[in-house]
Structure formats: C-alpha cells, structure tokens
Amino acid sequence: MGIKEWLQSKKEQQNNTRATNNPVIDDEVSKLWTKCFNCGANLPTKEVEENMKVCPKCGYHFRITARERLEQVVDLTTFKEINSEIISVDPLDFRDLKSYKARIKDAKSKTNLNDAIITGTGKIDGVEAAIGVMEFAHLGGSMGSVVGEKIVKLIETAISKKLPVVIFTSSGGARMQEGIFSLMQMAKTSCAVAKLNEAKLLYITVLTEPTFGGVTASFGTLGDIIIAERGARMGFAGRRVIEQTIRQKLPSDFQTAEYFLKHGQVDMICERDELRGVISNLIRLHSKEN
Amino acid sequence: MRSIMQLPFEKPIYEIEEKIEELKTLNENSETDLSSQIETLTNQLTEFKKNLYDNLKPYERIQIARHPMRPTFLDYIHSITTDWIELHGDRAGTDDRAIIGGIARLNDKPVMFIGTQKGKTTRENLEYNFGMPNPQGYRKALRLFKHAEKFGFPIVTIVDTPGAYPGIKAEETGQGVAIAENLLEMAKLKVPVIAIITGEGCSGGALGLAVANKVYMLENAYYTVITPEGCASILWNDANYADKAAEALKITADFLLESKIIDGIIKEPLGGAHYDPEETYKNMKEMILKGLDELSKLSEKDLIEKRYSKYRAMGEISFEKQD
Numbered sequence: 001m002g003i004k005e006w007l008q009s010k011k012e013q014q015n016n017t018r019a020t021n022n023p024v025i026d027d028e029v030s031k032l033w034t035k036c037f038n039c040g041a042n043l044p045t046k047e048v049e050e051n052m053k054v055c056p057k058c059g060y061h062f063r064i065t066a067r068e069r070l071e072q073v074v075d076l077t078t079f080k081e082i083n084s085e086i087i088s089v090d091p092l093d094f095r096d097l098k099s100y101k102a103r104i105k106d107a108k109s110k111t112n113l114n115d116a117i118i119t120g121t122g123k124i125d126g127v128e129a130a131i132g133v134m135e136f137a138h139l140g141g142s143m144g145s146v147v148g149e150k151i152v153k154l155i156e157t158a159i160s161k162k163l164p165v166v167i168f169t170s171s172g173g174a175r176m177q178e179g180i181f182s183l184m185q186m187a188k189t190s191c192a193v194a195k196l197n198e199a200k201l202l203y204i205t206v207l208t209e210p211t212f213g214g215v216t217a218s219f220g221t222l223g224d225i226i227i228a229e230r231g232a233r234m235g236f237a238g239r240r241v242i243e244q245t246i247r248q249k250l251p252s253d254f255q256t257a258e259y260f261l262k263h264g265q266v267d268m269i270c271e272r273d274e275l276r277g278v279i280s281n282l283i284r285l286h287s288k289e290n
Numbered sequence: 291m292r293s294i295m296q297l298p299f300e301k302p303i304y305e306i307e308e309k310i311e312e313l314k315t316l317n318e319n320s321e322t323d324l325s326s327q328i329e330t331l332t333n334q335l336t337e338f339k340k341n342l343y344d345n346l347k348p349y350e351r352i353q354i355a356r357h358p359m360r361p362t363f364l365d366y367i368h369s370i371t372t373d374w375i376e377l378h379g380d381r382a383g384t385d386d387r388a389i390i391g392g393i394a395r396l397n398d399k400p401v402m403f404i405g406t407q408k409g410k411t412t413r414e415n416l417e418y419n420f421g422m423p424n425p426q427g428y429r430k431a432l433r434l435f436k437h438a439e440k441f442g443f444p445i446v447t448i449v450d451t452p453g454a455y456p457g458i459k460a461e462e463t464g465q466g467v468a469i470a471e472n473l474l475e476m477a478k479l480k481v482p483v484i485a486i487i488t489g490e491g492c493s494g495g496a497l498g499l500a501v502a503n504k505v506y507m508l509e510n511a512y513y514t515v516i517t518p519e520g521c522a523s524i525l526w527n528d529a530n531y532a533d534k535a536a537e538a539l540k541i542t543a544d545f546l547l548e549s550k551i552i553d554g555i556i557k558e559p560l561g562g563a564h565y566d567p568e569e570t571y572k573n574m575k576e577m578i579l580k581g582l583d584e585l586s587k588l589s590e591k592d593l594i595e596k597r598y599s600k601y602r603a604m605g606e607i608s609f610e611k612q613d
Contacts, residue, residue, distance in 0.1 A: 091549075091606035092540050096525035114610060145605030152602065174493075174515045176525065179539045180551050183515040184604040186494060187501050190473035191601045197474075214515075216466030217454075217494040222474055236465035236494070237456030241520070245456050255461060263462040 125280035144175035148185025173213020228257035363405035386427030405448030425468035454495030482585035
C-alpha cells in the first residue's frame with residue numbers, strides 16, 4: 001500500500017468513526033455516556049434522558065424525536081394518531097446526487113415514520129387538543145405534500161371536533177425534491193389556518209430547534225400564541241445565505257429563540273419541562289368553560 | 291436589435307445576422323446578385339430561431355426571465371393602465387421600494403396593482419433592492435389588499451423576484467411572519483385576485499403576493515420553491531449545477547399549467563418579452579381583462595371558496611396499503 005492509499009484509508013476510517021460517533025457513540029460502553037454539545041460535560045445518558053434530554057449541568061436542550069416529544073407533552077395513552085397512512089410520492093421524478101425515492105426510503109427506515117410529521121388528538125395535562133409534531137430526522141423535517149396535507153387534515157379535525165391546535169415545528173423549510181408542490185403547501189396550510197381562525201379555535205405553535213424557511217413563512221408563525229423552546233434556532237433565511245448576501249459577520253446569538261424574543265417575534269420562551277404546563281394553562285385560559 | 295444584450299445561447303443567431311448584414315453590404319457594392327443567398331440565409335435564420343426558442347432548456351429560459359432589459363412592474367403599469375397613482379408605505383416607519391402598489395384604471399375600471407419592482411440600471415437596482423422585498427414590503431402590500439377590499443377594487447399582483455431579502459433587519463422584523471400573514475389574508479380577500487409571474491417567481495418571497503383566484507405566468511417566467519442556484523448548492527454541494535437543478539425542479543410554465551399550479555400562460559414574442567415589449571403588454575392586458583371578466587361573475591363567497599378549494603387540492607400524495 002502506497003502512502004497515498006494509506007492516508008486515504010486512514011481518512012475513510014476517521015470519517016466512518018466520525019459519522020457513527022455523532023451524536024451518540026455507537027460503542028456499547030460509551031452509549032452509557034452522552035457529551036453535552038454546549039458545556040462539554042460527560043453525562044450519564046440515563047440522567048440526560050430522565051431530565052427530558054436537557055443537560056443537567058448547563059440546561060442545553062438536546063434535539064429530540066417527535067415520538068419523544070409526544071411522550072413528554074401528551075398524557076400517557078391518550079394520543080390517537082391520525083392519517084399516518086399518507087405517504088409521499090415523487091411527483092417530479094426528482095434526482096440530484098441521489099433519487100428522491102431513495103431518500104424517502106432511507107428516511108423511513110431511519111425514523112420509522114412515513115413522513116416528517118406525526119398528527120393526532122390527545123390530552124395535554126388533562127385538556128384535549130389536536131396535536132402535530134414535526135420530525136427533523138425525517139429529511140430535515142422538510143414540508144412536502146404529505147406534511148401539508150396532514151397539517152390541513154389536523155386543522156379540519158380540530159374544526160369538526162372544536163379542539164385547540166398545538167403544533168411543534170422543527171424543519172429546514174420546504175422540501176425541494178417536490179418543487180412547486182412543496183411551495184404550494186405554504187399557501188395550503190395558511191389557508192387552513194384562516195379557516196381555523198374563522199372557527200375561533202386557539203392555535204399554539206411551538207417553534208423548536210430548528211425552524212426555518214417555508215415553515216416559518218407559513219403555519220409556523222401563524223399561531224395565536226407563538227412559543228419558542230429554549231435555545232432553538234429559527235428564522236426565514238438560513239445563517240449562511242444571510243452571511244453570503246450581506247458579507248458581514250452575524251452576532252453569535254443571531255436567530256436564537258432569545259434573539260427573537262428580544263425582537264418581538266415570539267410570545268415567550270419555555271424550558272422543555274415547562275411546555276406541558278404552559279400549553280395546558282393557555283388552552284384552559286382560552287376555553288369557554290375556563 | 292443590436293442594443294439588446296445577447297445571451298450565451300443566442301450567439302449563433304447573432305453570427306447568422308452578422309453574415310446577412312455582410313452579404314447585404316456586399317450586394318450593394320458588387321455586380322453579382324446575392325439576393326437569393328440573402329433570402330435563403332434569412333429563411334434559415336427564422337427557422338433556426340423558432341427551433342431554438344421552442345426548445346429552450348429550463349436554465350436558458352431562466353436567463354431570459356432574468357434578462358436586464360425584461361419589462362418591469364412599472365413598465366407594465368405605464369403601458370397597460372391609465373391614471374396610475376402610487377400609494378406608499380407600511381404606516382409603521384418604512385416604504386419598501388422592492389414592492390410598489392397603487393391604483394390605476396384598466397379599460398376605465400379601477401384596479402389595485404401591487405408588484406415587485408426590479409431596476410434596469412445599478413442605481414435603480416439599489417433603489418429597488420434587486421426586487422427582494424423586506425417584511426415592510428409585504429406589510430405595505432397587505433395594507434393595500436385591505437384597501438382594495440374595502441372599496442371593491444379587484445387586485446392584480448405582478449411578481450418578479452429572486453426571493454424575499456435575506457438580511458439581519460428582515461429577520462428581526464419578521465420576514466417569515468410577514469409572508470405567512472399575506473398567505474393567510476390573501477385567502478380571505480372578498481375581491482377578485484389575479485397574480486402574474488412575469489420573470490422570477492422564487493420561493494415564499496413570490497408566493498407572498500401570489501395566493502390568487504387566477505395565477506398566470508409569462509411564457510419564459512419561472513416559478514420555483516428555491517432558486518436553482520440555492521437548490522444546487524444544497525443538493526449538489528455546488529451552485530454551478532444550477533442548470534441540472536433547474537431541470538429537476540420543473541420550473542417552467544408549461545409544466546406548472548399541466549400540474550394545475552397556474553391557470554394560464556401569457557405568450558411572449560419570439561426570444562422573450564424584451565424583444566417586443568409592446569406585444570407583451572398587449573398579451574398581458576388581454577389576459578388580465580379576460581380573467582377579471584370571468585371572476586367578476588362570482589359572488590364574494592364563491593371567490594373565497596374557489597380560491598380556498600384550489601389551494602386545498604394542491605399536492606401529490608398516496609396512501610400506504612393496509613395489510
């Protein structure tokens with residue numbers, strides 16, 4: 001083996017371990033430990049999980065899956081999923097370096113979900129609501145036709161059952177691989193929110209890490225109340241695009257929940273363990289029975 | 291003709307035209323009659339042009355859509371309307387010049403026109419921010435939508451934007467929510483709404499003015515979820531693959547009409563709107579009048595319901611087989 005090949009193989013090895021190391025170390029022993037991205041503390045994984053995946057040392061909120069979110073927020077056994085059978089098609093026969101069909105397949109096996117959102121009805125601390133939770137691990141939580149359709153159907157369910165709507169967003173934006181059909185989901189979901197407003201039903205959006213692009217510019221920011229989870233990053237344009245456009249350095253807290261609270265774009269910031277209480281309290285305050 | 295900036299793929303046309311010019315000069319100064327050769331070449335040129343422009347690749351169309359001499363919003367206004375009165379400002383501290391709005395007469399009837407404005411010179415482009423609106427522009431548009439609704443004016447929007455502006459102030463003042471609110475409010479408007487994509491229809495920045503009863507596109511315009519350059523830099527890791535991305539994204543008017551995303555295509559003169567703006571204006575005016583005539587027959591309720599059900603139906607999904 002020449003030096004070049006040796007270097008190449010070393011590099012590949014390194015890349016492979018890097019890929020599996022991040023974010024959870026794949027090795028049985030090190031699985032027991034989780035490193036905090038923020039303060040660097042090595043924490044017993046069990047302790048992090050018991051703390052709702054928030055670092056007990058510095059309060060850093062780790063990204064969680066849609067299922068974990070439901071477990072944290074919705075009362076045990078009350079969640080009834082709807083429309084889980086809706087699946088993506090490939091309307092453009094889209095192919096970049098990889099085909100869209102292959103990307104969907106990979107995302108499905110990675111998340112065990114048909115698409116980037118779970119919707120249904122359930123109780124949050126005793127109050128019934130129509131609930132949607134986006135899954136960032138599924139193609140970056142991107143909104144294509146399925147996410148759009150499931151949100152509209154969730155809103156329609158809420159209207160027919162007179163329920164408040166709570167949606168947890170986590171998305172890089174519109175799903176490019178569905179082209180114009182994705183863009184139109186922004187209009188479609190916003191039109192549905194207009195119907196929800198007409199029915200005078202409460203709509204709460206919880207912006208979680210990360211929420212950008214087409215979701216920010218449609219149903220994500222149309223909530224009657226907008227909550228941002230501690231530490232979440234959000235915005236319309238991505239940081240890199242803005243930097244390239246204006247050619248200047250951005251403040252380090254740019255586009256964080258805290259930054260947008262300061263600029264009047266969200267109603268409040270909640271810690272993860274506060275969400276359940278705050279949401280149920282808000283719903284009770286807005287309900288006719290109080 | 292020569293004053294029009296030529297696009298890279300148009301080079302052969304200019305070469306043939308130069309040949310014809312040469313032959314013509316030669317013909318005047320020599321005894322041999324070259325007119326038959328000139329005629330053949332001219333015929334070949336016409337044939338060649340038709341063939342070229344009929345079979346443009348998506349990325350070539352984009353270059354026409356972005357042509358610096360392409361008519362702008364104000365060109366259309368000054369050519370197809372009378373009594374134009376611009377209305378400025380969002381009433382909250384800003385008059386975003388990337389979006390311009392006002393009232394004018396279209397065949398004697400008052401219409402609210404709102405559109406993104408691009409410049410033809412650097413100075414103009416700086417004034418209009420290259421047609422990239424800030425949240426304040428969308429809020430000015432919303433104010434004018436409501437004004438139109440109050441007085442029963444139909445609304446026509448003209449969209450030609452590379453996207454909403456990605457800037458610090460834009461984020462701080464709510465670029466996302468400004469667009470979202472327009473989407474929601476446009477859904478509820480009690481007056482006819484027509485949107486026309488005349489050049490670039492990029493992303494949420496375009497859609498923020500384009501939730502309409504009828505959406506039309508100029509023949510060489512494009513309408514897309516993301517700029518081909520942006521898409522290429524994310525999915526191909528290299529913006530230079532924009533031509534591939536443009537192809538994959540299916541951004542041309544004929545596909546969008548077929549997919550029922552838009553409701554009509556406005557013909558452009560051969561080579562693009564800038565070769566014969568007058569004809570473009572005429573075609574656009576006809577299409578708007580036809581659209582407004584159809585929509586004027588609908589009740590307020592029907593206008594809203596039809597607009598809603600049109601967007602409700604958009605998207606392509608399937609259902610998993612239940613075992």
